[in-house]
Amino acid sequence: MSEIESRLLNLRERIAAACGRAGRDPYTVSLMGVSKNHPPTAVAEAVRGGLRLFGENRIQEAKAKIPGCATGLEWHFIGHLQSNKVRDAVDLFQFVQGVDTLDIAEALAKQAVKRDRTLAVLLEVNVSGEPSKFGWDPDRLLETLPALGRIPRLEFRGLMTIAPYAEDPELARPVFRRLRELRVRCSDVLGLPLPVLSMGMSSDMEVAIEEGSTLVRIGTALFGERPVPQ
Numbered sequence: 001m002s003e004i005e006s007r008l009l010n011l012r013e014r015i016a017a018a019c020g021r022a023g024r025d026p027y028t029v030s031l032m033g034v035s036k037n038h039p040p041t042a043v044a045e046a047v048r049g050g051l052r053l054f055g056e057n058r059i060q061e062a063k064a065k066i067p068g069c070a071t072g073l074e075w076h077f078i079g080h081l082q083s084n085k086v087r088d089a090v091d092l093f094q095f096v097q098g099v100d101t102l103d104i105a106e107a108l109a110k111q112a113v114k115r116d117r118t119l120a121v122l123l124e125v126n127v128s129g130e131p132s133k134f135g136w137d138p139d140r141l142l143e144t145l146p147a148l149g150r151i152p153r154l155e156f157r158g159l160m161t162i163a164p165y166a167e168d169p170e171l172a173r174p175v176f177r178r179l180r181e182l183r184v185r186c187s188d189v190l191g192l193p194l195p196v197l198s199m200g201m202s203s204d205m206e207v208a209i210e211e212g213s214t215l216v217r218i219g220t221a222l223f224g225e226r227p228v229p230q
């Protein structure tokens, strides 16, 4: 068994243990492999271990990598999307996590309409209000939701957030809790179920699961330290 496959087993155990503590069914938490800065060979090892869901945060890198990976995988864009990359994003990804402005939502919809398809999206929320982070301010999101909800071809599936990095994952708990509470309010405004809560990374996934995460985005704990891009 490769190192990546054994880390995958370990992650599944960590997810199951966190679900056990929270009284949740482990099948309600999806594990995403964040393969940024790692080659298609690393993705292939994770696929051998049974993983099907992957995330990338740079369009250029994804364009070079995804065609070299197995077919039939589910790829999510998890970064901040610039308007000049929207076309590529819709071609490469089934799902865009991280819709953070009305303009980007409209630009994605325009490309989806052109291709006569729908696109699943998550709305990224900057719960902690860190100036260095992208994402909606929670109040601004609630105000903008009616306009977002009128956009054709976008399927709003839920919310995503990145907690501030901290040595102690407990510090992320209030952020995850606020995202979970915000989901209920957004769901009421949109009149849609919004089943997905994308929160939790290598360092804070247990806390995120205890707070209701349905999708954890794992890079380092699966693929190892990220090599610095050339």
Ligand SMILES: *Cc1c(COP(=O)(O)O)cnc(C)c1O
Pocket: 034, 036, 057, 078, 079, 162, 201, 202, 203, 217, 218, 219, 220, 221
């Ligand atoms: C890099 C990245 C991750 C994974 O981070 P790790 O700490 O390596 O698990 C998750 N989500 C997003 C949006 C990322 O950019």
